[in-house]
Amino acid sequence: MNRSLTALAATAVLAALAPLTLHAQGVAYVSSEKDHTLTVIDLKTQAVTGTVATCKRPRHLQKSADGKQLLVACTDSHQADVIDLATRKSVRKVALGEDPEAFDLSPDGKTLFVTNEEDAAVSFIDLASGKKRAEVKVGQEPEGVKVTADGKTLYVTSEVANLVHQIDVATAKVTRNIPVGKRPRRFALTPDGAQLWVTNELDASVSIIDTKKGEVLDTVRFEVKGARADDITPVGLAMSKDGSRAFVTLGRANHVAFVDVKTRKTTDLVLVGKRAWGLALDGAEKMLYVVNGLSDDLTIVDVAAAKALKTVKVGRVPYGVVVVE
DSSP, X not given: OOHHHHHHHHHHHHHHHGGGGGSOSSEEEEEETTTTEEEEEETTTTEEEEEXXXXXXEEEEEEXXXXXXXXXXXXXXXXXXXXXXXXXXXXXXXXXXXXXXXXXXXXXXXXXXXXXXXXXXXXXXETTTOOEEEEXXXXXXXXXXXXXXXXXXXXXXXXXXXXXXXXXTTTTEEEEEEEOSSSEEEEEEOTTSSEEEEEETTTTEEEEEETTTTEEEEEEEOXXXXXXXXXXXXXXXXXXXXXSEEEEEOBTTOEEEEEETTTTEEEEEEEOSSSEEEEEEOTTSSEEEEEETTTTEEEEEETTTTEEEEEEEOSSSEEEEEEEO
16 A cells, blocks of 8 residues: 555544544433432533432532542531442542531542531541531521642632631641732642632632632633623633643633633634533543533533533522533
8 A cells, every 4th residue: 555545544534533433431420409319421422411419419429539539528418428430329428517518538539628618617537437527607698619739728819808828737727818809719729839810709700829828819701792791700710730720610601711821812712502510621631521400401511622512401590510420
């Protein structure tokens, strides 16, 4: 076979394989506040394959440190449901206190840091025993919670006080209160830990905190053509592995924003469903999965093309999404 024919054959093979590389292998779990279930979506076929029953009003969900279990915060049950990913069955429940909003896991996977909205507190819970080790009082209506990669520092948002609380994990004491925008919600840390990004739901913005100085160094503001400023309500936030891009759901503006971390500028706006809320990237960061709370669906976004590919119907009032590959 001559070189030109060899090249043509190789091109044909690559073309045939290209569509197959578009989809990740694995599943996505989407929490449904009204159905008390998790909807399971096959990442390859991009179709719903079933549901997993869980406790009442499941919201935030996160994989365990070893990746073998899924932890689900159920606000109305005041507990976490621990689900074995191999069997998709609940194996135990862990009490989280009143109205658990969200949680994060310590890097060693031993401690749950849980925000309790009604108590204006964050609880430190030993995952193995289910016992509360400490409680730290913070501002009213805490939600977002994020622990640093070294496990030494915890950050918590107060939606009412418009503050980010910096907490020393060893002493369980607030060490700094950092003013941000109105109604701060969720966090993402850059891979080097130098910047903490926080969405401000009622300020159409993201505050960028210098973690060494403990102060806001810049603010990213969002605009969507045809949308009023008060309809731009950022909540969900994800950071690429290399720290070059951030992805922000804009709530009632029904878009997800792609932000260049270095320039702090929005590079793309992708139209998704109604009230874009939670989001997650697949492992290869080729696909972005966006949960839409008011249209009861999930939008699959091609990251490279910055384009919505498909909408998948899920449970009523979907809240969060986790990808398991």
